[in-house]
Amino acid sequence: MAKEKKSKKVYKNGFNLLEKYPIEFSEKVGTVKYDGPIEAFDFSFPRKKIDHVIINLCPMEPWALPNSAVLKNGVRNILDKLDIVRTRYFPKSHCYVVISTQETKLIKESKQHEGHEEWLHVHTLDPIYPNDAPVLIVKKILGLDIAYGRNTVEIGVLVLDPQTVVGIFEHHIRKNEFSTRLIPISGTGLRENKILEVKPGTPVQKILDGNVREDIKYRVFVDGPLNGSEVKDLTQKIDWSTKNVVVLEERDYKTLFHFARVSELLFTTSLMGELRCCIYCNYCDDICPVDLEPALYWHCYIRGEKQKARLYALEKCIECGLCSFICPSKLELLQVIKECKS
Amino acid sequence: MKKTIKKIEPILNKTLNKTESFIQSRPKVNFLFGALFEAFDGLIRSSKDTAKTQPFIRNQMDAKQYMGGILVALFLGWVVPAIYFFGFLCVVPKLIVSFVVGVFIVDVIWVILAREERINEGGFVTCLFIPAFLPPQAPLWLIGVGAGVSILFRNITGGVGMNLLNPALFGRLILTISFPTMVVSGWQEPFIGFPTLQSLTYGVDAVTHATPLIAYKETGEVTSYISLLFGANTGSLGETCRVALIIAGIWLCKKRIANWRIPVAYLGSVFIFAALFSLIPGETMVPPMLQLLSGGLIFGAFFMATDPITTTYSQTGKWIFSIGCGLITVVIRNFTPIPEGVMYAILLMNLVGVPIQSIVLKLKYRV
Structure with missing residues (x-):
């Protein structure tokens, strides 16, 4: 019964990536040595008055930094730092700590502190991608609407990750x-999943040295393979906004008996099927976190009516990439949406 | 076992690669066998395409698995029960004829002539439908004609993903128009009891009896619901064992291959409309439970109406579509001399699928 409930949640409005791609990081934090020029920490304080600060402690993507790495010294430590930062820079604002519902221990610990501080509010979110996207987190926690692509600061909300709080x-x-x-x-392109201490300004190549598998072809992505970008030039530098690096095996050859080797193919760049026509399966609108119907845009696009696509609430799309991810016909729905928007 | 597979693997892979480059380097061979090879290769090997744009990882579900799910459900839902009730020799030759004519003759010739890229596994689904909604004693050539017409119709209207009408039902419609007596006669009695080798091979020898709906229209006799549910009654080859169909259908809905809204709305609306019509005084109407459990309704609701391509895309539209199907089915069964209305209902609603979709969009997005 419990499992049934879970699988229901997996599908409707978002997707539980943590279940599908269980990624274990080795506990030891490694360091990357780099002597070249590095980027100094820089945080541009917003000019507008901030009423709400949201601290995102709920990584929804399995390749994101796990909380255990940041909260080594306990949640108390980071909450104290948050309090000092808040009183200095964002006085009279309220802080909302958002934790995934799976991390019961962390929730319990944070709730204890919530009782003592009136500025602190603890919220929980289901670990379903892309619940931590700014548009959705602001909507779910504060009930405020903001259009995709606009800075949340405009409505007086600041979304921070714990590392930035420590940095400030x-x-x-x-x-x-x-x-x-x-x-x-x-x-899958790495020997081992690791957490590394990196000085921003370090090229990506430096991070990969000694960690990637030499026997296979691989591709490198920053900020996740779902809506991050591919690193074509490995001299590209890590900066203060880089969240993670994912190295995937490039399966550009045919695999025999693929149906029996799904787990082998799953976390690679393989398309896992052939490009087909839209078969109106409704997978894309079931998974869409903002209740759009992505197949409509595809139909408008192939008929050459990009203008018409904009009539179907296209501006609400948060470009999470789940529609392309789930499509059984392997249509490039996210690409179509981006082209219709432009 | 694993060791032998590991040994065979590189050899098989190499052979397939060699064959592929051999076929592709010779235009004439490619013209004749390219499509066939690709269809076979696609079954046992993954595609070599990789994601070029975001997102760079994809879910493992693809169109092949989607169609494969329908094939499995159809096989368990009607082929296995039909072999029990009507015998191996009644069912399997029909399937072979249907597949050979539909997929291996019409579809292959079409792919070669129209220079299309590949044979589509959707053809197997269509061909598996054809014998299911014809009487057990239908001649083999009739099945062949039906399968050929269906596949041809599907390909002419643009192939999988483009057709307006359900191709299998269209084929059946053509058969109904061309051979009106053949599709409504030859209702063989099913075998009931403990299966023997004799019964599994031959079924019951050629005893025919009117279907429950025809019997009701003619004599007013209501067949027992339990026997209807378990399939101990006359009817088309694939529609009699309703328990198996319901289980297979629910499995499809759970796998999210069929949309649960359609069977729920279709069966629900048939029951409600049948109940409403039976309130009309002075007329004898088919009672609601008999409506639900007779004819091809269960088969149609779970397998034919749920064909995603010919219904509407929008979820609201799916409710309207299925309720429309329910209404037409009940009206045809009650007020016309035609005993069965599922085929007409689904085909008629397929026709209005596009208008329903555009009206729903107009209301939803105010455009």
Whole structure:
């Protein structure tokens, strides 16, 4: 019964990626040595008054930095830092700590602190991608609407990840040198999934050295394979906004008996099927987190009516990429949506 | 076992690669056998395409698995029960004829002539439908004609993903128009009891009896619901064992291959409309339970109406579509001399699928 409930949630409005791609990181945090020029920590404080600060402690993607790595010293530590940062830079604002419903221990711990501080609110979210996208997190926690692509600061909301909170605290308040960022690296192109301490400014190549498998072809992505971007030039530098690096095996050859080897193919760049016509299966509108009907855009697009696609609430799309991910006909729906938008 | 597979694998892979390059390098061979090879290769090997744009990972469900799911459900839902009730020799030759004519003759010739890229596994689904809604004693050539017409119709209207009408039902419609007596006679009695080798091979020898709906129209006799449910009654080859069809249909809905809204709305509306019509005084109407459990309704609701391509895309439209199907089915069964209305209902609603879709979109997005 419990399993049934789960699988229902997996499908409707979003997708549980954590279940589909279980990624384990090795516990030891490695360091990447780099002597070249590095980027200093930089956080541009918003000019507008901030009423709400959302701290995102709910990584919805399996390749994102796990909470255990940031909260080594307990949640108390980060909440104290948050309090100091808040009183200094965002006075009178309320802080919302958002935790995934799976992390019961963390929720319990945070709830204890919530009782003592009136500025602190603890919220939970189901671990379903893309619930942590700014548009959805603002809608789910505060009930505010914001259009995709606009900065949440415009409506007085600031969304921070815990690493940035620590950065502001160390760099701007303690005036300490703060020059490293934790970057998780994972994927089938690697020998081992690791969390690395990286100085922003380090080229991606430096991170991959010694970690990638030499016997296969691979492709490198930053900020996740779903809506991140591909690194074509490995001299590209890691910056303060880089969330993660994913290295996937490139399966550009045919695999025999693929139906029996789904797990082998799953976390690679393989399309896992052939390009076909839309078969109106409704998978894309069932999975869409903002209740759109992506197949409509595809039909408009192939008829050459990009204008018409915009009539069907296209502006609500948050470009999470789930429609292309789920499509059994392997249509490039996200690409079509982007082209219709432009 | 695993070791032998591991040994064979590289050899098989190499052979397939060699064959592929051999076929592709010779235009004439490619013209004749390219499509066939691709269809076979696609069954046992994955495609070599990789994701070029975001997202760079994809779900494993593809159109092949989608169609494969329908094939499995159809096989368990009607082929297995039909072999029990009517015998191996009644069912299997029909399937072979249907597949050979539909897929291996008409579809292959079409692919070669129209220079299309590949044979589509959708053809197997269509051909598996054809014997299911014809009487057990239908001659083999009739099945062949039906399968050929269906596949030809599907290909002419643009192939999988483009057709307006359900091709299998269209084939059946052509048969009904061309051979009106053949599709409504030859209702063989099913075999009931513990299966023997004799019964599994031959079924019951050629005893015919009117279907429950025809019997009701003629004499007013209501067949027992239990026997209808388990298939101990006359009817088309694939529609009699309703329990198996319901289980297979629910499995399809759970796998999200069939949309659950359609069978729920279709069966529900048939029951409600039948109940409403039976309130009309002075007329004898088919009672609601008999409506539900007779004819091809269960088969149609779970397998034919749910064909995603010929219904509407929008979910609201699917409710309207299925309720329309229910209404037409009940009206045809009650007020016309035609005993069965499922085929007409689904085909008629297929025709209005596109208008329903555009009206729903107009209401939803105010455009």
